Amino acid sequence: MSKISIVFDRLRTEEKMLKKEAAELGHTAVMLDAKITQINTETKKEDLDLGDVVLERCVSYFRGLHFTSALEFLDIPVLNKFDVAHTCGNKMFMTLLLKKNNIPTPKTYFSFSSESATENLEKVGYPLVIKPVIGSWGRGVMPIKDKDAMDAIVEVREITDSPHDRIYYLQEVVKRPPRDIRIITIGDEPIAGMYRKSTGGFKTNIALGADPEICEITKEMEEMAIKASKAMGGGILGVDMMEDEEKGIVVHEVNNTVEFKGLAKVSKRNIPKEMIQFALDYTRK
């Protein structure tokens, strides 16, 4: 029997599913709330007693990332690794790494001030899609169709003025069917896929109400998912792809603490069970 810890900051269906599967496999699952856990420079691995491996499942990217850094400092095996979480949590870092590894990805423009972003848009032409470099569930993602729209974005960002608002990530609009594809990879192996269909708007995020539908993973999708997972550093990931009418499959995002409750309902494979098994095997390597 092994012991696995699941670090969370908001207990969702996914974390409860992981706990249940660990118990059914005969292992002990410890649920650890990151918000009330204290670590200091003198803390030892034994003080926390987190078992063989930790699954970091915080909904807050920064909380999870910093917690992971503490766990790695204590030499506690954690999934995903700090480097993977760090890269996947920032769209610019992730996009650059996809491109570096020759994985087809939408053309993306980076600017480091509002003036420069506006100038670039005028040069490249409308529309482009703006995405915050940090954040998820489609929040702040919108097509910029004209200068008025860009001016409004700039004004809002100048008011909110968070550090990441100074980074402008603008992406080409991919000509595609009104859906995208989410493939969950565990240890570089694609194990389940779904189409996420837009409910009429521009976005296809399940968190915004997009309809999930099982997707049979084609050879091309499989190849892209494996390449994207390896490029990020492996672990447990959600690879998002679009079907570009001209270029074929393009990978536009790789997610770190992947949500899977919708896909788990329709998948032929037991996603949380495979995550637990992978995590425990990971420590034995």
Place this chain on the structure above:
Amino acid sequence: MNCPECDAKLNIPEDASVGEIVSCPDCGADFEISKKEGSNIELKQAESVGEDWGE
């Protein structure tokens, strides 16, 4: 147990765990279960969605 915000009755499932979020059916406020010992349950205000929340 009643909602700390509006006093409406909260429906907390018996198998609910610490860290889970319960929403008030009347006012919509979200609370996190901070302690659970048998039927003794303590709630705290749930965190609101942050800029860095997501996958």
